Amino acid sequence: MAGEKEVDVVIIGAGPAGITAALYAKRKALSVRIFESKAAGGQTADAIWVENYTGMKKIEGIKLMQKMQEHLKDFDVEIDEAAEITGIKKTETGFEIDMENGEEKIAAKAVILCTGSKYKMLNVPGEKELYGKGLSYCATCEGPGFKDKVVAVVGGGNSGANAAIFFADICSKVYIVEFGEKAAYDSVYEKALKAQSKIEIILNTQVTVIEGKEKVEGIKTKNRATGEEKVVPVNGVFIYIGMQPRNDLAKQLGLELTEKGFIKVDTDNRTSLPGMFAAGDITGELAQTIVAAGSGAKAAVSAFEFIKGLK
Numbered sequence: 392m393a394g395e396k397e398v399d400v401v402i403i404g405a406g407p408a409g410i411t412a413a414l415y416a417k418r419k420a421l422s423v424r425i426f427e428s429k430a431a432g433g434q435t436a437d438a439i440w441v442e443n444y445t446g447m448k449k450i451e452g453i454k455l456m457q458k459m460q461e462h463l464k465d466f467d468v469e470i471d472e473a474a475e476i477t478g479i480k481k482t483e484t485g486f487e488i489d490m491e492n493g494e495e496k497i498a499a500k501a502v503i504l505c506t507g508s509k510y511k512m513l514n515v516p517g518e519k520e521l522y523g524k525g526l527s528y529c530a531t532c533e534g535p536g537f538k539d540k541v542v543a544v545v546g547g548g549n550s551g552a553n554a555a556i557f558f559a560d561i562c563s564k565v566y567i568v569e570f571g572e573k574a575a576y577d578s579v580y581e582k583a584l585k586a587q588s589k590i591e592i593i594l595n596t597q598v599t600v601i602e603g604k605e606k607v608e609g610i611k612t613k614n615r616a617t618g619e620e621k622v623v624p625v626n627g628v629f630i631y632i633g634m635q636p637r638n639d640l641a642k643q644l645g646l647e648l649t650e651k652g653f654i655k656v657d658t659d660n661r662t663s664l665p666g667m668f669a670a671g672d673i674t675g676e677l678a679q680t681i682v683a684a685g686s687g688a689k690a691a692v693s694a695f696e697f698i699k700g701l702k
């Protein structure tokens with residue numbers, strides 16, 4: 392399938408939604424190409440552990456995604472990696488898809504958008520300047536470089552808790568700084584966090600500045616109840632304050648979006664444009680690997696029905 396210029400379905404994004412969509416489409420005997428702007432795996436590849444994917448008990452996020460890729464390979468579908476899709480046009484027969492390099496154009500009868508979401512920024516002084524110099528949005532990627540150091544994880548949701556548990560094994564001290572009065576992680580994280588004496592949770596507190604010249608040296612915090620300001624010395628800052636939809640292509644196509652910018656889909660994962668489907672986090676559904684995989688499957692079946700004129 393790799394290299395084909397005319398296919399039944401193009402899938403954009405190779406996270407759990409895209410990979411599963413590709414597998415289902417291929418099993419329906421459709422010709423498929425799947426494009427990924429970075430390396431395949433999506434956000435799940437950043438998860439230290441996944442223990443809520445049925446049948447897997449507990450598995451490193453990256454390993455789970457490798458298994459999905461291997462499964463797809465068994466169906467002879469190769470993922471085009473480092474291949475960002477920058478444009479999609481509606482044509483008389485379907486869609487024309489533009490690659491980032493502008494050299495390749497692919498025609499498809501249907502498209503499934505599985506572009507997921509990306510990290511939200513804090514938008515405070517020092518964040519942009521110190522990115523890559525001790526400030527990161529991915530504990531799996533940059534975390535191992537912080538052995539025996541002090542780190543702050545900004546955001547007390549599931550992703551923040553996940554990162555803090557990882558850091559507690561390698562760092563000398565870990566702060567979780569949470570804006571709200573209560574942290575928002577699931578009960579499954581509670582036990583693991585409590586078992587780690589190195590983790591200190593600072594609630595009701597805003598990070599206002601990332602301090603440092605050449606590299607991160609600390610965070611300035613402000614208690615939201617008392618207004619008290621402090622500088623907490625840290626070597627690393629990892630920001631986990633939520634995600635925002637990667638909706639550039641959807642906007643370009645004029646698809647209907649929700650207030651928060653996610654793609655509106657019906658129960659069969661159809662978007663507002665016939666022949667265009669969406670699955671996974673980009674639809675604003677529960678941001679979980681298993682949900683993304685499930686909706687990828689549904690979108691592929693809907694694309695099959697569309698192509699065959701069954702619905």
Ligand SMILES: Cc1cc2nc3c(=O)[nH]c(=O)nc-3n(C[C@H](O)[C@H](O)[C@H](O)COP(=O)(O)OP(=O)(O)OC[C@H]3O[C@@H](n4cnc5c(N)ncnc54)[C@H](O)[C@@H]3O)c2cc1C
Nearest residue numbers: 404406407408428433434435438476507671672678679680
């Ligand atoms: C740190 C972390 C820990 C997590 N832990 C868990 C967990 O334990 N359990 C769980 O169930 N869920 C977990 N999640 C959530 C889960 O990873 C996501 O819900 C899931 O990955 C969403 O899958 P997706 O395929 O919709 O999107 P994504 O995984 O976001 O994949 C989308 C892919 O599309 C690519 N893409 C975007 N635009 C383009 C373009 N224009 N051209 C080509 N490619 C493009 C992106 O590079 C990306 O690889 C975690 C998330 C994070 C960040």
